[in-house]
Amino acid sequence: MTMQDESDRKYRAPALEKGLDVLELLSSHGRPMTPSQMSVELGRSVSELFRMIQVLEFRHYIEATPDGYRPTNRLFSLGMTQAPVKSLTEGALPIMRDLARDTVQSCHLVVPTEDQIVVIARIESPGDLGYSVRLGYRRSIIDASSGLLFYGCASDRTQVALKARLEPLYDADRLARYYADAEAAAAQGFVRRASDFVMGVTDLVAPIMGADSVIATLITPYIQHAGAACDIDASLEYLRAAVRAISAEMSGMSQA
Template sequence: MSVQDDQDDRKYRAPALEKGLDVLELLAAQGPVLTPSQMSAELGRSVSELFRMIQVLEFRGYIELTPQGYRLTNRLFTLGLAQAPVKSLSEVALPAMRTLSELTVQSCHLVVPTEDQIVVIARIEGPGDLGYSVRLGYRRNIIDASSGLMFYGCASEQTRARLAARLTTAHGQARVSNYIAAAEQAARQGYVRRESDFVKGVTDLVAPIMGSDGILATLITPYIQRTPPVCDVDTALSHLQATAQAISAEMAAVSQA
């Protein structure tokens, strides 16, 4: 029996809803921006078939129109934050992140994995007039992100196997092998420290937040060099690791309460 046959045998079907979900999932996977024609080609549906779905999703605030096409808004992200585990993580992490930002005079971000992407769920701006940060809801492919190295390196064997298979299909064996080697190195040393590959002058510092079942999230400081330096990069990394460990300990206490 094919997948389509299995779908056709379902007791209940909602074709309109499924078209809308297809649009959302496509934008999440293929984004950041797609035109209706591109959506039509990717989904194998006509533009007229998708037109009403797109209009309703835009009206409800799930997608928005830009000069280049449609993109996801943060509405789904906001709904996801209402889930208790994520909300608890943010509530635990934010006070510690504020202290970290004051110590390092840098911004910091709380990042979680979602399938083969990473997403920023909380941030604290660096104090003062100068700083660098990314918006809430920012997504990037896990194979490209500094946090992605820690997510793979500290993941369970099952998660690593599933992610490696998915990434290999999308990016090829050679690139995934290099990614895995770098991720395993990151896990051994307990942090990531590397130059940003898309913003010059920024050094990504990443530490894992661990839970009872493995890695929960990462804490990342996009370190920018100030003149004169207020907190050097080595000290900032030490503060970052200590903060991530403190959040991990508090999350363990919350889960046992």
């Protein structure tokens, strides 16, 4: 929150703000945190945070693990009930089912959120072997294959906003590589690269376009196996046809 935002505020709710601070911290941290770690990061005492943590756990916004507390998918589920996201998933899921059937691979629908990507829908491989991640999975936009298209295919205004978020977090050389790779991905119209997260998986990613910018990506984490219905080149073509169909579907929804 900026100083201008602080000066414009009419009301304060300290307890609510402490709870939101905990949620935002856990969501951005990427791994479980203990109350002591939260205390250090937020500059508040453990006793000050104790009630917030207990209430958030009782309401199922966070959960305890052996390593500390982590967010649940409750906020994600609430967000999914909003009309724009619901329209995207409703339009995409039938096409994603066809894609999974045709390729015998899983697929994921991904959207950007600030400086991260988040998986909002998935279809499992209909075969015996496949790779998928949980709904609500997040990763830094600069490290994700989808992140290349979320910058490269974005409008000028969105690129400026994303740069402002990334520049305080990464050094100039890392950002320069990201921007160059993103421009190359946009020019190509897709991403095809070995996963740096799971051995033996090749990320196939294509953008779902809105009126003037990318609104989501569709990913096929391709695994070569005996039951594969088609090779990686054919799977990429199925994927690109799927994003064209979803883009057209979303265009029809926005005009309805």
